[in-house]
Amino acid sequence: MTESAASPADLDTELAAERAHLAAARAALHAMRGRAEQMYDAGHLIAGDPFAAETLGIALARRVAELADDPRTPLFFGRLDLDGAAVVDDAGTDHGETVAGRFHIGRRHVSDEAGEPMVLDWRAPLSRAFYRASAAERQGVTVRRRFGFHEGELTGFEDERLDRGEELGTASRLLTEEIERPRVGPMRDIVATIQPEQDELVRAPLETSICVQGAPGTGKTAVGLHRAAYLLYAHRERLRRAGVLIVGPNDAFLGYIAAVLPALGELEVTQATADDLLTRVPVRGTDPAEVQVIKHDARMAQVLRRAVWAGVAPPAGPIQVSDGAYRWRVDEGVLARVVAEVRREDLPYALGRERVRARVVALLQRQAESRSGESPGEPWQRRMGRTAPVTAFLDHCWPPLTPEAVLHRLLSDPAALAAAADGILTGSEQAALTWSKPPRTPKSARWSSADAVLLDEVAGLVTRPPTLGHVILDEAQDLSPMQCRAIARRTPHGSVTVLGDLAQGTTPWAARTWADTMAHLGRPGARVVPLTTGFRVPEVVVALANRLLPALDVDVPAGVSLRRDGELTITAVEDLAAAVVAEVRRAGRQPGSIGVIAPDTLVAALRAALADAGESVAAGAADGPLAVVPATVAKGLEYDHVIVAEPAAIVAAEPRGLHRLYVVLTRAVSRLSVLHTTPLPAALRG
Numbered sequence: 001m002t003e004s005a006a007s008p009a010d011l012d013t014e015l016a017a018e019r020a021h022l023a024a025a026r027a028a029l030h031a032m033r034g035r036a037e038q039m040y041d042a043g044h045l046i047a048g049d050p051f052a053a054e055t056l057g058i059a060l061a062r063r064v065a066e067l068a069d070d071p072r073t074p075l076f077f078g079r080l081d082l083d084g085a086a087v088v089d090d091a092g093t094d095h096g097e098t099v100a101g102r103f104h105i106g107r108r109h110v111s112d113e114a115g116e117p118m119v120l121d122w123r124a125p126l127s128r129a130f131y132r133a134s135a136a137e138r139q140g141v142t143v144r145r146r147f148g149f150h151e152g153e154l155t156g157f158e159d160e161r162l163d164r165g166e167e168l169g170t171a172s173r174l175l176t177e178e179i180e181r182p183r184v185g186p187m188r189d190i191v192a193t194i195q196p197e198q199d200e201l202v203r204a205p206l207e208t209s210i211c212v213q214g215a216p217g218t219g220k221t222a223v224g225l226h227r228a229a230y231l232l233y234a235h236r237e238r239l240r241r242a243g244v245l246i247v248g249p250n251d252a253f254l255g256y257i258a259a260v261l262p263a264l265g266e267l268e269v270t271q272a273t274a275d276d277l278l279t280r281v282p283v284r285g286t287d288p289a290e291v292q293v294i295k296h297d298a299r300m301a302q303v304l305r306r307a308v309w310a311g312v313a314p315p316a317g318p319i320q321v322s323d324g325a326y327r328w329r330v331d332e333g334v335l336a337r338v339v340a341e342v343r344r345e346d347l348p349y350a351l352g353r354e355r356v357r358a359r360v361v362a363l364l365q366r367q368a369e370s371r372s373g374e375s376p377g378e379p380w381q382r383r384m385g386r387t388a389p390v391t392a393f394l395d396h397c398w399p400p401l402t403p404e405a406v407l408h409r410l411l412s413d414p415a416a417l418a419a420a421a422d423g424i425l426t427g428s429e430q431a432a433l434t435w436s437k438p439p440r441t442p443k444s445a446r447w448s449s450a451d452a453v454l455l456d457e458v459a460g461l462v463t464r465p466p467t468l469g470h471v472i473l474d475e476a477q478d479l480s481p482m483q484c485r486a487i488a489r490r491t492p493h494g495s496v497t498v499l500g501d502l503a504q505g506t507t508p509w510a511a512r513t514w515a516d517t518m519a520h521l522g523r524p525g526a527r528v529v530p531l532t533t534g535f536r537v538p539e540v541v542v543a544l545a546n547r548l549l550p551a552l553d554v555d556v557p558a559g560v561s562l563r564r565d566g567e568l569t570i571t572a573v574e575d576l577a578a579a580v581v582a583e584v585r586r587a588g589r590q591p592g593s594i595g596v597i598a599p600d601t602l603v604a605a606l607r608a609a610l611a612d613a614g615e616s617v618a619a620g621a622a623d624g625p626l627a628v629v630p631a632t633v634a635k636g637l638e639y640d641h642v643i644v645a646e647p648a649a650i651v652a653a654e655p656r657g658l659h660r661l662y663v664v665l666t667r668a669v670s671r672l673s674v675l676h677t678t679p680l681p682a683a684l685r686g
């Protein structure tokens with residue numbers, strides 16, 4: 001498998017040399033791990049105290065885990081021969097240094113006993129050229145070599161002599177084999193074949209927030225995961241402390257992507273759904289669709305802000321505090337000024353309350369000082385701050401509150417809601433929001449998932465939430481403005497990577513433009529980068545899905561497929577269950593996973609029919625080799641052979657049913673069979 005012009009004997013020698021390097025690199029990795037294990041064992045002897053021993057122990061255990069060798073994944077997948085590559089840093093700055101030599105590129109760094117690199121981490125600055133160099137701009141690369149592997153065994157290689165103007169681009173056989181390989185099990189990493197336009201996104205500087213609008217299968221999820229791995233490499237300490245979070249649409253999706261980062265040696269990235277982030281209250285209630293839409297609307301942020309600050313009132317009189325033989329007094333006018341000034345500082349509510357308290361105590365302190373000539377200490381200040389008159393003043397002017405109490409009042413008391421929502425929500429919207437049978441206390445409320453978003457917003461007005469270093473949002477088109485605000489609150493200084501496809505928006509609040517989403521995320525004006533080359537869906541299937549695009553009412557560039565293979569059949573059938581069973585059997589003759597994607601209401605019946613026919617159906621959507629997947633769960637997943645049952649019912653099941661169908665049709669890696677008993681949706685008939 002080589003494109004090189006060398007003789008077969010030369011190639012055998014080359015291959016043998018590469019295999020020897022692989023074996024040596026494996027041995028070196030084992031040695032590195034052995035050293036790390038020894039350090040781990042001796043950790044308590046090296047560390048100065050038990051706390052240091054524990055910290056060191058955790059760090060060393062992590063190091064040992066990172067150095068684990070998985071014999072099924074090759075230690076390197078590429079090689080660069082450099083004749084003087086410029087060393088370019090993270091931000092793309094050339095520092096005038098050059099490097100010559102031969103470097104193997106792999107998933108992690110491996111060095112020999114002397115510390116000389118045997119394999120460079122794919123994220124190292126030098127590795128950039130592996131992904132970006134071209135014949136026109138060869139970045140010091142003379143030869144780029146890609147390796148073919150089978151179950152960890154090196155089977156061949158493919159060379160591009162960039163110095164002779166040779167360049168394969170997407171014609172690379174190894175790339176084609178990788179994207180056409182049958183899919184089994186969870187998602188895999190793409191480090192060996194990251195494309196230049198993907199690499200630009202993966203390696204964008206940490207400070208940059210970016211938004212990727214990508215057609216189905218263009219690698220958005222892959223880019224997001226590799227970006228997380230890259231950022232952790234380039235900014236290890238900072239991000240380990242601050243945290244990196246990946247937000248995905250549902251648990252099936254999170255299960256599907258869960259193995260990618262560990263395979264890249266990154267074990268500490270949190271993956272969650274947007275709902276998982278909002279854990280203030282258990283979600284025990286539901287809202288009708290129209291109420292959810294109001295609660296997720298950005299206008300709710302204004303309503304909640306008003307509701308929180310509505311409690312701040314001018315003082316009702318002066319404060320008089322007894323202090324031993326003395327009595328101190330602060331006049332009403334002075335107190336009013338303090339309240340007004342702190343209000344203008346626009347602090348979170350609870351911090352504001354403490355600031356007012358501190359200012360009042362400072363006023364009392366000044367009086368005590370002028371009387372005694374001495375400055376009372378901290379215990380005195382604390383005591384004064386807690387005296388009954390000061391507390392009563394605070395409770396009147398700046399009452400303590402909890403997010404639950406604020407929302408409970410808003411949703412129970414039409415007058416309170418009217419005051420907060422006047423000019424923002426219509427009368428009928430307010431009526432829809434108000435509980436028909438209000439729970440007696442905030443504690444007894446059955447909060448819905450939309451309420452959880454509102455409570456988070458209120459909590460963000462009351463205190464500052466813990467923050468994250470970087471957040472990657474996948475399927476971001478489905479996030480509501482209020483969900484975006486919840487993320488923005490957690491990243492006031494960090495950056496975000498936003499990945500999505502407006503055409504795949506299925507929630508009632510799905511984004512129509514990325515500018516809106518980025519504004520709600522607190523990053524107005526962020527760059528929107530299109531990805532249009534599809535690595536999953538074959539051309540014939542893309543052509544079918546693209547027929548839906550005009551009906552989806554979104555402005556997105558259509559995808560083009562790299563895949564010329566693939567099969568599409570559309571069949572009218574009489575008995576859907578029997579047809580699905582027969583199609584699953586037919587599909588089972590080929591390697592790879594099979595996903596039957598059906599309207600949610602038909603899933604149980606189809607599962608039963610397949611089980612009756614002796615087929616073993618996986619429990620989870622991403623557990624393969626055969627899964628029956630509700631249409632509403634299919635987002636982000638892929639199967640070699642997708643069998644779509646009853647597309648018209650998928651469309652009819654929800655307001656954005658056509659978008660759902662677009663998602664469902666684009667899950668196929670190799671073959672798509674559409675089975676229907678009722679006529680196809682008009683947009684598909686094309």
Ligand SMILES: Nc1ncnc2c1ncn2[C@@H]1O[C@H](COP(=O)(O)OP(=O)(O)OP(=O)(O)O)[C@@H](O)[C@H]1O
Nearest residue numbers: 190193194195216217218219220221222535536636
């Ligand atoms: N550079 C690449 N090399 C090899 N495979 C790739 C590459 N980029 C993407 N893929 C593969 O293409 C498939 C689709 O990628 P991914 O799921 O990241 O796309 P997506 O844009 O998130 O799709 P969707 O929006 O439809 O869910 C995956 O199997 C992924 O591994």
